[in-house]
Amino acid sequence: MPEVIYVTGGARSGKSCYALKLAERYKCRVFLATAEAFDGEMQRRIDKHKQERDERFTTVEEPVYLDKALRALPDGTEVVLVDCLTVWLGNMMHYLGDEAAINERIDALLDVLKNPPCDIIFVSNEVGMGIVPENAMAREFRDLAGTLNRKVAERATQAYLLCSGLPLVLKK
Amino acid sequence: MPEVIYVTGGARSGKSCYALKLAERYKCRVFLATAEAFDGEMQRRIDKHKQERDERFTTVEEPVYLDKALRALPDGTEVVLVDCLTVWLGNMMHYLGDEAAINERIDALLDVLKNPPCDIIFVSNEVGMGIVPENAMAREFRDLAGTLNRKVAERATQAYLLCSGLPLVLKK
Amino acid sequence: MPEVIYVTGGARSGKSCYALKLAERYKCRVFLATAEAFDGEMQRRIDKHKQERDERFTTVEEPVYLDKALRALPDGTEVVLVDCLTVWLGNMMHYLGDEAAINERIDALLDVLKNPPCDIIFVSNEVGMGIVPENAMAREFRDLAGTLNRKVAERATQAYLLCSGLPLVLKK
Numbered sequence: 001m002p003e004v005i006y007v008t009g010g011a012r013s014g015k016s017c018y019a020l021k022l023a024e025r026y027k028c029r030v031f032l033a034t035a036e037a038f039d040g041e042m043q044r045r046i047d048k049h050k051q052e053r054d055e056r057f058t059t060v061e062e063p064v065y066l067d068k069a070l071r072a073l074p075d076g077t078e079v080v081l082v083d084c085l086t087v088w089l090g091n092m093m094h095y096l097g098d099e100a101a102i103n104e105r106i107d108a109l110l111d112v113l114k115n116p117p118c119d120i121i122f123v124s125n126e127v128g129m130g131i132v133p134e135n136a137m138a139r140e141f142r143d144l145a146g147t148l149n150r151k152v153a154e155r156a157t158q159a160y161l162l163c164s165g166l167p168l169v170l171k172k
Numbered sequence: 173m174p175e176v177i178y179v180t181g182g183a184r185s186g187k188s189c190y191a192l193k194l195a196e197r198y199k200c201r202v203f204l205a206t207a208e209a210f211d212g213e214m215q216r217r218i219d220k221h222k223q224e225r226d227e228r229f230t231t232v233e234e235p236v237y238l239d240k241a242l243r244a245l246p247d248g249t250e251v252v253l254v255d256c257l258t259v260w261l262g263n264m265m266h267y268l269g270d271e272a273a274i275n276e277r278i279d280a281l282l283d284v285l286k287n288p289p290c291d292i293i294f295v296s297n298e299v300g301m302g303i304v305p306e307n308a309m310a311r312e313f314r315d316l317a318g319t320l321n322r323k324v325a326e327r328a329t330q331a332y333l334l335c336s337g338l339p340l341v342l343k344k
Numbered sequence: 345m346p347e348v349i350y351v352t353g354g355a356r357s358g359k360s361c362y363a364l365k366l367a368e369r370y371k372c373r374v375f376l377a378t379a380e381a382f383d384g385e386m387q388r389r390i391d392k393h394k395q396e397r398d399e400r401f402t403t404v405e406e407p408v409y410l411d412k413a414l415r416a417l418p419d420g421t422e423v424v425l426v427d428c429l430t431v432w433l434g435n436m437m438h439y440l441g442d443e444a445a446i447n448e449r450i451d452a453l454l455d456v457l458k459n460p461p462c463d464i465i466f467v468s469n470e471v472g473m474g475i476v477p478e479n480a481m482a483r484e485f486r487d488l489a490g491t492l493n494r495k496v497a498e499r500a501t502q503a504y505l506l507c508s509g510l511p512l513v514l515k516k
Contacts, residue, residue: 008335009472009473010301010472010473011472011490012489012490012493012494013472013490124336126182126301126335126336126473127473128183128184128185128473129181129182129298129301129302129354129470129473129474130300130301130302130303130305130475131299131302131310131474134307135478138475141475142475143183143184145184146336147184149184149336150185150186150337153337154337159336159338161335161340163352163470163505164350164470164490164493164503164505165497165498166497166515168340168505168514170335180507180508182473296508298354298507298508299354300353300354300355301353301355301470301473301474302354302472302473302474302475304355304471308385314355314356315355317356318356318357318508321356321508322356322357322358322509324508325509325510331508331510333507333508340512342507342510342512343510
């Protein structure tokens with residue numbers, strides 16, 4: 001049975017770095033990027049992350065239909081690194097809008113996890129440990145992110161919380 | 173000596189779920205709800221949580237005088253699940269106002285913990301791991317919440333931090 | 345080789361208390377305070393922390409040139425407690441402004457850590473586990489804080505995340 005590895009943490013906590021390190025032991029690697037560049041700040045972040053990846057990753061970009069992208073990986077893929085779940089959620093809120101449509105996509109992802117095509121490493125973000133946001137959409141986002149994280153972490157075979165670049169084991 | 177179990181975590185991290193699971197091994201259970209519905213969003217949250225509880229809980233509602241509610245539990249109560257400390261703190265800021273009156277109530281709670289009437293499971297929220305809030309009242313709230321959490325966790329016999337639905341052991 | 349101990353956590357999570365406790369086993373102690381009082385709220389925090397420290401600390405105040413302060417400790421210093429890194433970062437953003445100048449100071453600190461003059465205990469703050477701030481400067485701050493924390497934690501011989509006053513071991 002393939003491994004499903006879940007890596008979460010705060011901003012700049014070393015999540016992506018840690019996930020990339022976990023992917024090093026595989027030969028045939030796919031990087032599934034969920035981020036789209038909406039502005040210059042975002043583009044700089046994407047470029048920075050691209051530089052940090054080595055060339056042995058094939059990059060696939062999919063902002064919304066994560067389940068379909070995971071079912072259509074190149075033959076021989078040993079691991080896919082999905083970076084990241086919260087950006088994916090933000091995209092779904094932007095493109096799909098209502099919660100029913102979002103939950104449909106999440107259920108489709110969880111379906112893939114019942115029988116993963118290869119080892120999968122998910123990167124997510126911890127966004128719920130600050131003060132309650134004043135903005136209603138931000139509150140909705142952090143509620144949905146928390147629920148999404150729990151669902152994916154529940155199905156993971158390994159789970160880590162990164163803090164200051166160091167991993168705390170949530171499940172192993 | 174009764175157990176005092178402290179469960180904290182971010183928004184939608186699975187704190188209440190975990191606390192409910194810990195309560196499963198008891199027969200005679202009380203759910204001490206601190207939340208009041210101020211608006212529709214809050215009412216929906218309360219209703220969602222009520223649905224998640226099974227019928228073997230007796231529900232008691234007390235927004236402010238937690239110490240008195242804990243001293244007046246029905247005879248035979250084996251465990252009381254207090255959900256949650258940060259909502260209680262918010263209520264105290266709203267109804268009592270000044271810090272002295274709030275600290276009096278917190279001291280009264282800590283007094284109960286010196287000789288608990290039964291096992292107690294506290295649910296709280298981690299609200300201090302984001303950026304410093306611009307709003308002065310939010311800053312005050314997170315300072316008071318941090319201090320309250322430390323005081324209760326100090327007296328706990330077990331303490332857990334939930335992250336993505338998974339528990340990290342703080343004390344056991 | 346001297347120890348470098350890194351202690352992080354959210355607001356009012358017990359970081360400073362824990363660091364002070366770690367410092368108790370030393371005789372000749374320096375407290376290196378990075379905070380400056382910009383307003384009454386800040387002054388009250390500083391005074392509160394001063395009260396919590398015992399008299400066996402020599403206090404040194406340095407808002408920006410942490411590397412120089414660490415190289416100029418009194419003879420015989422066994423431990424220096426640096427409280428805290430995120431306030432230092434805020435000061436650097438205020439006084440130095442641009443990222444290049446800030447990174448120069450961070451590199452100078454990391455240089456000191458290659459050959460520490462004595463045991464060092466760093467207190468920092470976890471600021472990246474909330475929702476993405478709407479304010480661009482707050483986003484910049486939390487990105488820089490995350491990166492700074494990773495760099496210092498990487499060089500630490502021990503690292504702890506405080507939550508509700510209780511330590512989670514990140515590295516030991």
